[in-house]
Amino acid sequence: MTLEILTSDTLAPIxxxxxxxxxxxxSGIFEGxxxxxxxxxxxxxxxxxRARVAQAMETDTLIGVHQVHSADAVVIHSPEDGGQKADGLVTNTPGLTLTILTADCQPVLFADPEGGVIGAAHAGWRGxxxxxxxxxxxxMVDLGAKRGRIVATIGPSISQRAYEVGPEFLDDFMAEDPQNARFFANGxxxxxxxxLPSYGLHRLRSAGIAExxxxxxxxxxxPARFFSYRRSTHANEADYGRLISAIRL
Structure with missing residues (x-):
């Protein structure tokens, strides 16, 4: 079976x-x-x-970080800069491919094509x-991107109908901003x-980017197309697969 790759017109031509x-x-619970x-x-x-993904991206190396649900973003100048503890990574070095792994959290890809700067982020609720x-x-701005030119797309993520949380979760968001109540529905x-995706869009748009x-x-x-940490937990499975999202300058 060939790879299925979702793309966004917003990020073109990157x-x-x-x-x-x-x-x-x-195979098994990791099938695919x-x-x-x-x-x-x-x-x-x-x-x-991962080699199949690299081939599809026409690259020799997929660069990622050690994701820890943080608010940290690092600059990647070469493949050797990968593996740091962070949840965002950016580069202005031509030819490098940045990647994020997810299984319900938001994979977010960023680009300023005119400025020659790209980014990727792993954005769960905490991050x-x-x-x-x-x-x-x-x-990205520190590398020469212009905030008003940056575009971003959130990839496959858990949607509101499937993301049940407790009252203490709501409390964390209300403490940050009472207006966050609009991202919650009664269960x-x-x-x-x-x-989660609407909250991510709110944060991105509030950051002043173009789109x-x-x-x-x-x-x-x-389940036929995506891995899900929460779905695997509900099914009492021992582990779960990780989806990859990639962007190359």
Whole structure:
């Protein structure tokens, strides 16, 4: 099966892709294109999957970071700069391919094509709340991007209908800004449903960039195409695959 790569007109003409799980070599609960080296999948199989992604991106090296749900973004000048603890990465070095791994959290790809600067961010609820999206934009500006030229697309993420949270979760967001109540809907009992992509779009647009959008794909609701941490938890599975998103300058 060939790879399925979702793209955004917003990021054109920069080469990029939000890869689904289709077209990979993994089997079992990881069936498809599991690109997570931190999973319990066979390392050589993950390597095959990542090689297929690299080939699709026409690159020899996929550069990522050690994602820790932080608000930190780092500058990548060469492949050796990968692997740092961070959740955003940016570069203005031609030929480098930046990647993010997700399984419900938001993969966000950024570009200022005119300025020759790109970025990528892993934005779960904690990272988004703490400012990883703004940190990525700021790091791009430091490399010469113009805030008013930067565009961003949020890839496949868990949607509001599938993201049930407790009252303490709501409290964290209300403490940051009472207006955040608009990203929550009432669920069963004392539970709420959180709209992570809409919150991500709000943070991106508030950062003053030119354009931000979401591809509209829910990771939880489409098991044939996407891995989902929450879905695997509900199914009592031992582990879960990781989706990869990539952008190349």
């Amino acid at each position: 080469r990029h892709g939000f890869f689904t799980r289709r077209g990979g070599a993994s 294109l599991n690109c997570g080296g931190g999973s319990s999948d066979q390392a050589e199989i993950v390597g095959i999957n 988004a709340l703490d400012g990883v999206l703004e940190a990525t934009v700021d790091a 069963k009992g004392d539970r709420y449903l959180f709209d 931000a959008n979401w591809t509209g794909h829910c990771t939880y609701s489409d």
